[in-house]
Amino acid sequence: MTRDDLTLVLGGTGKTGSRVARLLTGRDLPVRIGSRSGGVPFDWTDRATWAPALAGVSAVYISYYPDLAAPGAPEEIGAFAETAVASGARRLVLLSGRGEPEAEDCEKAVAASGADWTVLRASWFAQNFSEDYLLEPVRAGEVALPAFEVGEPFVDAGDIAEVAAAVLTGQGHTGRTYDVTGPRLLTFADAVSAIADATGRTIPFVSVPADAYAAALAAEGVPDEVTGLITYLFTTVLDGRNAYLGDGVQQVLGRPARDFTAYAHETAATGVWTAAATAPGSAE
Numbered sequence: 001m002t003r004d005d006l007t008l009v010l011g012g013t014g015k016t017g018s019r020v021a022r023l024l025t026g027r028d029l030p031v032r033i034g035s036r037s038g039g040v041p042f043d044w045t046d047r048a049t050w051a052p053a054l055a056g057v058s059a060v061y062i063s064y065y066p067d068l069a070a071p072g073a074p075e076e077i078g079a080f081a082e083t084a085v086a087s088g089a090r091r092l093v094l095l096s097g098r099g100e101p102e103a104e105d106c107e108k109a110v111a112a113s114g115a116d117w118t119v120l121r122a123s124w125f126a127q128n129f130s131e132d133y134l135l136e137p138v139r140a141g142e143v144a145l146p147a148f149e150v151g152e153p154f155v156d157a158g159d160i161a162e163v164a165a166a167v168l169t170g171q172g173h174t175g176r177t178y179d180v181t182g183p184r185l186l187t188f189a190d191a192v193s194a195i196a197d198a199t200g201r202t203i204p205f206v207s208v209p210a211d212a213y214a215a216a217l218a219a220e221g222v223p224d225e226v227t228g229l230i231t232y233l234f235t236t237v238l239d240g241r242n243a244y245l246g247d248g249v250q251q252v253l254g255r256p257a258r259d260f261t262a263y264a265h266e267t268a269a270t271g272v273w274t275a276a277a278t279a280p281g282s283a284e
Contacts, residue, residue, distance in 0.1 A: 012035050032057065041053070068103035069233060091115065093120065119176070120160060139275060152188070155257065201275060
């Protein structure tokens with residue numbers, strides 16, 4: 001990649017995309033952010049936004065919203081990859097998920113496009129606890145999920161971004177699939193305990209049945225399709241199929257992946273997990 005090559009970062013305001021964009025711009029490389037909420041308008045559900053976002057682009061970081069396990073994702077990914085190649089983009093880097101059959105179909109669709117493709121197959125993001133749907137439960141002081149005694153190698157979004165930036169700008173990654181995970185297995189209870197230790201708070205973790213969790217989300221007004229997707233992910237990718245480590249960070253960056261404890265302490269220092277205000281007479 002040269003300094004004249006333009007990279008389109010999809011989901012450029014999200015957990016990994018924003019970090020990828022910062023890394024590339026920090027190297028004085030031209031970046032275009034594609035998002036529904038910032039940068040150049042890009043919407044997976046509106047194909048009219050695709051071509052303008054791809055104009056003049058030589059490489060694309062592809063992160064799909066809401067998840068590659070969502071219905072229709074392989075078809076959308078495949079159509080986008082073909083559009084990207086037709087517009088002149090040659091390098092496509094897909095953020096994928098471990099243990100999701102639908103995600104594997106998306107990977108195949110990108111590979112079939114004729115692009116110089118690379119797949120980053122990532123585990124559960126550590127930042128889901130601080131930048132996504134698990135933030136409020138941590139703040140509230142209790143995390144209840146349909147997750148039991150299955151280990152997950154939580155990965156830091158910063159590691160994913162560094163790997164993506166290296167793959168987008170370096171050579172030797174075409175046709176490769178990198179298994180990008182953290183350095184050890186933790187249950188969700190272990191992860192919440194690490195956050196509690198880092199914040200000096202008591203934050204219990206409660207395992208709940210999947211149907212009870214789905215009912216609780218529905219009662220909070222979470223749309224049915226989002227509730228179904230989240231429940232599906234918890235009941236599939238956390239069935240033990242992903243309870244092993246990948247070495248993608250070491251392969252690409254030549255260093256170990258960042259540990260969850262380091263993430264927890266750094267994030268706690270920002271104050272994002274400060275307990276929500278409590279009513280008079282409450283226990284906390």
